[in-house]
Amino acid sequence: MPVLDWAALDAAARRAALRRPVQERGEELGAGVARILDQVRADGDASLRALTRRYDGCELAAFAVSDAEFAAAEAALDPALKQAIAEAKARIEAFHRAAAPQAVAVETAPGVVCERVTRPIARVGLYVPAGSAPLPSTALMLGVPAQIARNPQVVLCTPAGKDGRADAAVLHVARLCGIEKVYKLGGAQAIAAMAFGTESVPACDKLFGPGNSWVTEAKRQVSALPDGPAIDMPAGPSEVLVIADASANPEFIAADLLSQAEHGPDSQVLLLADERGVLDAARAALERQLALLPRADIARIALAKSRLIRVASLAEAVAISNDYAPEHLILNVRRPRALLPKVENAGSVFLGAWSPEAVGDYCSGTNHVLPTYGYARAWSGVSVASFVKQITVQELCADGLRAIGPSAATLARAESLDAHERAVTLRLAALESKS
Helix, strand or coil: CCEEEHHHCCHHHHHHHCCCHHHHHHHHHHHHHHHHHHHHHHHCHHHHHHHHHHHHCCCCCCCECCHHHHHHHHHHCCHHHHHHHHHHHHHHHHHHHHHCCCCEEEEEECCEEEEEEEEECCEEEEECCCCCCCCHHHHHHHHHHHHHHCCCEEEEEECCCCCCCCCHHHHHHHHHCCCCEEEECCHHHHHHHHHHCCCCCCCCCEEECCCCHHHHHHHHHHHHCCCCCEECCCCCCCEEEEEECCCCCHHHHHHHHHHHHCCCCCCEEEEEECCHHHHHHHHHHHHHHHCCCCCHHHHHHHHHCCEEEECCCHHHHHHHHHHHCCCEEEEECCCHHHHHHHCCCCCEEEECCCCCHHHHHHCCCCCCCCCCCCHHHCCCCCCHHHHEEEEEEEEECHHHHHHHHHHHHHHHHHCCCHHHHHHHHHHHHHHHHHC
């Protein structure tokens, strides 16, 4: 990983330095995903079986996880892992309950009450990846807010291994979160199944969860269809941007970069520092730690598309980060809270030397399903609000209409909407006739 000097790069080189790897093959990816979606929509379960055989290497008689499989998963799971999951769930639940949307009622004028109430989305579909490694943590990040929101129908899809079984920890989390409908399906075909419905898998109103570039593109395509489901956000291959100064421990920096690089070959990591020595020390630490990782081959591919960038100042580093809009932003600097007000675009921020991104992935309490590809400029991470609809309500008494009706009539006339005006003035006239 060469060190780039930001000041020496022209505009084109700067854009290239911040380009995501998966964005280089958009047309080919889009066409491949579209074929899978068409297959599943046309042939339902038959296509799911063929695609599962092709991509996951297993033959499934049934997609739904049986009671016996749930029981076997419970029996097989290490008690220490169960305890860690229980502790993580408690913290995630505490944060998400506190941050959940609350009902609001405000009297905006005498006799005029405006409210906001929440209702759960009726049918939600959760996608839990298991490509190069199963992710029970994602089952927690999706299952807990769904449990708090009390969605009537919750479907979870996760790929089967070559033995035809879903990951035991994912199944354990599903049960903890009250999810009974779990299907052994992965990739774009799982998204298609939840979007359109098949003989086995019920259709959903909104889809959630991260995944590889195929999953993310499938979510994008189905959400663009006239009858397609909504999606939580574009949440694809993982990424992290670290901003460091001379106070940062290079071993910590390297560990944080590698924790994202090991997710998959499409992941991207960036390090921005205001001193060349920090970059050189972090690069050396990366090589040392990389040699110790079981997933070194995966991380090495990701690192090939990653960047070490020298900046003139920490303020410039934040400005670059805002332009990149990372999924995860680590401020490993002496005074991280001084930089936080300048952060405009990021999925989740980690402050200081003792806040590794990995705790956000698992158990700090925040959600790790976050916008990638730069969508953090406009999208937020998953929360309970993602699983509910917020409906506004208004109620006026006669005096309330007398108070604000004339303003509404005036505005309607200004817009030449006569029926709008009459809907108000007819009522005002009826009130006048009674007085």
